[in-house]
Amino acid sequence: MSMGRAMLSGTLAVALAACGGGGSGSGGGGPIAGGGGTPTPTPTPAQCSLADRQDWTLSVMNEWYLFPDLLDTGVNPSDHDTVQDYIDALVKPARDQNKDRFFTYITSIEEENALINSGSSAGFGIRLGYDTVNNRVFVIEAFEDAPGLDAGLDRGTELLSIGTSSTNLQTVSSLMASGGPQAVIDALGPSDPGVTRVIQFRTAGGVTSEQSIAKADYALDPISDRYGVKIFDDGGKKVGYLNLRTFIVSGASSQLRDAFQQFKDQGVTELIIDLRYNGGGLVSVAETLGDLLGADKVGQVFSHTVLRDSKSSENSTELFESESSAIAPTKIAFIGRGGTASASELVANSMIPYLGANTALIGTNTYGKPVGQYGFDRDACDDRLRVIAFKTTNRDDQGEYFDGLASVFPNTCSAGDDIFTQFGDVNESSIKVALDFLAGRSCTSITDAGGLRTTASAGARQELLQPERPNAAQHRIPGLF
Structure with a gap:
């Protein structure tokens, strides 16, 4: 075990929850989209008034925020009605420089731990996702054993x-x-079990239906049993396809090992890793994926x-570690879009020094989050303050x-996102272009500045539908309802 991971393996007194990384033994916050050691806890008062919570927030950020020179500590907390509004004001200088685009936020310990521990x-x-030109809203992904898919969405x-x-x-077009x-978003209602909406919809096959659908608790599967792992026969060559929905569910590591065992058993050496909507998650899961891609790199620098x-x-x-299911890929095509962020970008960036011209980004540009x-935690208030506290770089110190x-x-x-073709289908636009790259066929380079974003971007045609104040799951799984 590398030193960085050893430091993260114990129970974290402050429940380090970094977007993309390891966590406490209790499943609490681990580093998200990065790595790092266990910080010394900042003392936390038991009071939960707005003023107390704001004071605690400022003390933590003064000590840990990655960009201390870009923290506006002169902001008057009494001018802000919520902790999140106060945070947004504190980090505005960093946001103006494109370094903290809503990466620092307050969330619920209970909700996030449920998501990390079981995908709940x-x-x-x-x-x-929504069409920014024609005001149309589409399902771009549906999760198994959840009400939407069961109703036909x-x-x-x-x-x-x-x-x-x-x-x-009310018609979506009028809304x-x-x-x-x-x-x-408002019409869909809060994400609480039992909330019911009547939805009229048209399937990709053209069938129109109307269903009353009640929201419910469900466990989000990081790798779909329907299309998450495929092995394509591309002209006699075996190509492995992996669609990883999120890094935030700790159980993703075991599913990744099972997927790579299939690739290893079939002698796969070329991969398509589909991270097109993957907003990141636990660093520990990112490191597992790195290890599974590094059978020939054990002991070398991952990040x-x-x-x-x-x-x-x-x-x-963090060093590559030995995994029994690991392979040594010769070529990798990473599918990404504007919703691809954090731990997704960490893994892809970490492979560049080793594969060089034998790796490519397929789709559009990614979000741009090289920080974690x-x-x-303040247990008494169910507050988990997610603070940008570190950056990650690859072996060659590239991370900007x-x-x-x-x-x-x-x-x-460059490749489109063909939402009318299921993931894991060789005819889907991005997968087809990825196969072209792996086969040595030419393609058109990505020239856009951000692709599919969770916030509006000029010229975008399709974006993820995301609330202004996402809940714990939506922070890590953008577009989730």
Whole structure:
């Protein structure tokens, strides 16, 4: 075990929850989208008034925030009605420099731990995207054993109308016209079990239906049993396909091992890793995926974790470790889009020094999040403060991809997101282009500045539908409802 991981393996007194990394033994916050050691807890008062919570937030950020010179400590907390509004004001200088785009936030310990430990969430169990030109909303992914898929909502389904009953249905087009994406979000209601909506929809096959669907608790499967792992025969060559939905569910590591055992048993050496909507998650899962890609790299550098100067003693280097299911891929095509962030980018960036021209980014540019959060808990208030506290770099110390991975990948291939074709289908646009790259066929380079984003971007045609204030699951799984 590398030193960085050893430091993360114990129970974390402050429940480090970093977007993309290891966590406490209790399943609490681990580093998300990065790595790092166990910080010394900042004392936390038991009071939960807004003022107390704001004071605690400021004390933590003064000590741990990665960009101390970009923290506006002169902000008056009494000018802000919520902790999150206060946080947004504190980090505005960093946001203005594109270094903290809503990466620092307050969330629920209980909700996030449930997501990390078992993939537990509540809702319809679908991921939604919207057409920015024609005001249309589509299901771009549906999760198994959840109400949405059970009612017939799957990839490519268009939501036509939403209401609390058949008598008060509002068309999606009218909602978008009157209030934009937020009006649709509001119409769908809160993500609480039992919340019911009547939805009229049209499937990818053209069948129109109307269903009353009740939201419920469900366990989100990181790798779909329907399409998550495939082995394609591309002209007599075996190509492994992996669709990883999220890094935030700790059980993803065991599923990854099972997937790579299939690749290993079939002699696969070329891979398509589909991370197109993957907003990141636990660093420990990212490291597992790295290890499974590094059968020939054991003991070499996977990534570096770097904190602010005052916390440099917490810096660490993660090495590739031995995994019995690991393979040594000769070529990898990473599928990404504007919703691809954090731990997804960490893994892809870490493979560039080793594969060079034999790796490519397929799709559009990614989000651009080369930093990760630690999570600081106040149990009495159910508060977990996710603070940008470290950056991650690859073996060659490359990690300044705030504008997305397209700027650092040796090869990029522009590809569409064919939401009317299921994942794992060789005819789906991005998968087809990925196969072209692996076969040595030419492609058109990515030139866009961000692709599919969770917030509006000029010129975008399709974006993930995301609330202004996402819940714990939506932070890690953008577009989830």
